[in-house]
Amino acid sequence: MKTGPLVVIGDTLLDVDIEGTAERLAPDAPVPVVDVEEEHRRPGGAGLAALLAARDGAQVVLVTALADDQQGRTLRSLLNGHLEVVRLPLHGSTVCKTRLRARGQTLARIDTGDGRAAGPVTAAVRAAVLAAGAVLVSDYGRGVAATLAGLLGEVAVPIVWDPHPKGTPPVPGCTLITPSEAEARQLCPLPYAGPDQAARHLTKALHAQAVAVTLGPHGAALAHAGGHHRRIPPPTFTQGHDVCGAGDRFAGAAALALRDRLPVEDAVAVGVGEASRFVEGGGAAAVRLQHHExxxxxxxxxxxxxxxxxxxxxxxxxxxxxxxxxxxxxxxxxxxxxxxxxxxxxxxxxxxxxxxxxxxxxxxxxxxxxxxxxxxxxxxxxxxxxxxxxxxxxxxxxxxxxxxxxxxxxxxxxxxxxxxxxxxxxxxxxxxxxxxxxxxxxxxxxx
Known part of the structure; x- marks a missing residue:
């Protein structure tokens, strides 16, 4: 039986890392002076999740909203050749997140752009989603997930939903929902009783088959709809400094495993392992791409x-x-x-x-x-x-x-x-x- 592509649905951002050294303070303010050495650009949000899954050799289709501005053109150039992009229109400008870094540490982040996705759902978007072998919703609160939520009710393949506090609620029946612990705190009623209780609560509240609350170097807390729950420990790797993109790596790897018909518990274990290796390898800062002509x-x-x-x-x-x-x-x-x-x-x-x-x-x-x-x-x-x-x-x-x-x-x-x-x-x-x-x-x- 032929397996369809992994379809990643969500908001794509442009991430920029400005790398340099900081060995002195500014004379006019107590802030470090960064001598810039290099600058790297890469897709962020759903674009990063899709790119990392495509680097595994999987066929990936990214359904996202892109503006026809310089940042949007840069994103299309960076993604070109790695995966297929099916576009929704974007109202406003492309969101760009710029990190100022020195010796592997982030000193500041500057966010620009106000873009939000807008409909309608085109025939090309509908065809791409319905041909999926699995769907990953990478919601960054910019409207793509909300625009396509209705269409996802027609999908009969595994759905992994990586939620965002400002995003749309996951559709009922998701195979796996993957909030971070910080996101789980915001989604659960007070008082917060820990990740295991949060995973059990969210499984019921969101009508999901399973919820995995990601815990960084401590793996994930997994709960099933039937009440069974357990911790998924990480492999024994040294913790890296840059955890940016680890959640995207986790969700993408788990979605691919579910597409390949692994049980949910095994898929979460795969996701935890791949996210750990990703952080160990330098995280998102280690992703290097070239513009494709x-x-x-x-x-x-x-x-x-x-x-x-x-x-x-x-x-x-x-x-x-x-x-x-x-x-x-x-x-x-x-x-x-x-x-x-x-x-x-x-x-x-x-x-x-x-x-x-x-x-x-x-x-x-x-x-x-x-x-x-x-x-x-x-x-x-x-x-x-x-x-x-x-x-x-x-x-x-x-x-x-x-x-x-x-x-x-x-x-x-x-x-x-x-x-x-x-x-x-x-x-x-x-x-x-x-x-x-x-x-x-x-x-x-x-x-």
Whole structure:
């Protein structure tokens, strides 16, 4: 049985570490002077949880809200190539958390940005969530979890919910809820009676199958809905200084274990072990990423489109069935790619092609058609669409140029309205004479 990807849902922040040395005080105030040596940027929040899970080799889809500002473009660049990102709109500016550090110690943190997620839930978001093998909700109180809470009621796979005091309550029936002890204190009624009692209380109050209250170097306190509870100790590692991101590592590792059908207790033990190793290895401060340019060939069409626009490039798109790929197709695609900086091919699904071309088509299934197109050096990404026209795909990609073959010359395009809405230019390229899928099929039938 094929296992779906881990879908991480939540708020993504930009984390910046400014590293240096502090050996003197400022002359005008009793504060340390930091001589900056280096600066590192990485995704934070749900973005960090997704990135760490992807580094385990898992297929990960991140559903998050990103703004089209410099910080948002930086986040997309950092995540590019590691995982697939499905975007919700963000109202306001991207949240950025900057830590000023000297010799491994954080001296101050500066937070900027006011962004909050906004709906609606698009077809792409819905499809991504419903295809999950497991779901991790990494709630940082910025609206993504609240926006998708209703959709999660339709999910029939393990759900791990990492809550936030300012976030939305976990949906009933979560497989595992993973508050820190500080979060558990805020979620439980006073007086606080310790993590074991808190885990038992929250299991009932939140209608969860299990709750694991994370305790840093002391592991986790786990309680099941049936009343059984126990402590999950950590492996014997020396405690690190930087615990930033340990909760994200714990939740992501536990979610992957549940996706792979481990029992909850074993999944929590995996999460505790991975979080301990993460802290021992330097925590979030040890995560080093590079910005990915177009030469790295991002995996998804939306990543390609966003990166081209962010870099000021010219995005080209075209569409068709591309059934029995032939020299005419290849010529069209090569010439289309030459018009700009990246080419995305929109391909009719099998159902769409059958409605368009009739019974017996397509000859080649969509999975094989996509793989053949992806293998062409002139194609940067392929997007499959199930509708009768590529209008919805065009509105998602927002290409600068839409290319059609010469057989459409002089005819009104079905996708014309969508092209007007996104402001795309239409370019018609002449077809190669004597090259067509219909002709190939007729020749094979005669043979």
């Amino acid at each position: 177009m030469g790295d060939r991002p995996r998804t069409p939306l990543e390609v489109a966003e990166l081209v626009r962010a870099s000021g490039g010219r995005l080209i798109a075209t569409g068709g069935c591309f059934d029995l790929l032939h020299a005419g197709h290849v010529s069209l695609l090569r010439r289309a790619r030459a018009l700009g900086d990246a080419l995305i091919v929109c391909v009719n699904s099998d159902a769409s092609a059958k409605r368009l071309k009739g019974p017996g088509r397509p000859v080649v299934g969509q999975r094989d058609r996509v793989e053949v197109l992806r293998a062409l050096g002139c194609v940067d990404a392929v997007m499959v669409f199930d509708e009768d026209t590529p209008s919805a795909a065009i509105e998602r990609l927002r290409p600068h140029v839409w290319v059609k073959g010469g057989d459409y010359s002089g005819r009104r395009l079905p996708e014309a309205a969508a092209l007007r809405r996104v402001g795309a230019e239409t370019v018609v390229l002449a077809s190669v004479p004597g090259r067509s899928t219909t002709g190939l099929i007729a020749a094979m039938q005669e043979a």
